[in-house]
Amino acid sequence: MEVAGKRVLLTGGTAGIGEQMALQLKAKGAEVIITGRSLKKLEAMRKAGFEAIEADLHSPLGADRIVQALGGRTLDVLINNAGQGVDHDFREEAPDADAADDCIYANLNTPIRLITALLPRLKERPEAAIINVTSGLAIAPRAGGPVYCATKAALRSYTQAIRAQLADTNVAVIEALPPVVDTQMTAGRTNKKMAPQECARQILDALEKGHAEANVGMVKVLKAVHSASPALARKVMLRF
Incomplete structure (x- = not known):
């Protein structure tokens, strides 16, 4: 895909990987709309030339707010990048079930809701794409982050399934x-x-x-190990 001239919606675009994708897409000539929670960071991105939508993705209200802010505009690329970790280690202390729920909603439910709401307008474009940012931990989990790993593994499965559903359309997954x-x-x-x-x-x-797929950095090695021996990949990663 040639990204110049494309309209991109990027969740979690005020810091980290999301901020860098926003900057690089803009440099390539894309129109980038980002989302985030921090008012300070959102304002900084607005000053840098981005449209920025304030949205908390821990409930249906976040996705609804984003869709409402888009109005009737066309969309070429949806990047579900926003995500969060959560402490959930019984070896240390009793985990917070509410915090786990927040993590599950932000990492899995919100991407599904956004795809469901925005797929019709993606299908209207000559070419379009959905990018779901999961993790190497979707391949093999680490013991210290079971909820985070579970959300990413679930999003990986969802991504693979809808890729098959959309194989004959203009929407790359x-x-x-x-x-x-x-x-x-x-x-x-x-x-x-x-x-x-x-x-x-x-x-x-x-x-x-x-x-x-974009198997980034050392994930290429993990993917190769997992292809050869899923049990070995799990054994290695569960140590962490």
Whole structure:
């Protein structure tokens, strides 16, 4: 896909991977509409030339607000990038079930609601795309983040299924699987992290080249190990 001139809706576009995708898409000539929760960060992105929609994605109201803000405009690309982690480790303390619900809604339910609401207008375009940002942890989970991993694995399955449904349409369905990236979500982790700029570049490269998946950085290695031995991939990742 040639992204110049395309209208892109990008959730979670005020920081991390999302901010970098927004900046790189804009530099390529796309019109980028971002969403976020932080009023300060949203205002900073507006000053940088982006349309920015305030939306909390933990309930149906977030997706509804985004769709309402779009009005009747056309849309070429939907990028479901917004996501959040949650502490959920019984070895440390009793997890917060409400926090788990928030994570599940933001990471899984909201992307499904946005796709459901916006697919008709994507189908109207000469070419269109949906990018769902999952994680390498969708392939094999780590023990310390079971809820986050479960949401990403579920979104991976959803992505694969709707890709099959839309195979004969003009809408490409792409899954982006980042490794550990240096963002606010991973601030407390000490393992090696990819720069968000490079992660964003690889995801957009998949969009431009028409790839069904963007296995970013070390996820390529995890994918290869999992293909050879799913049990070995799980054993390695569950240590974390």
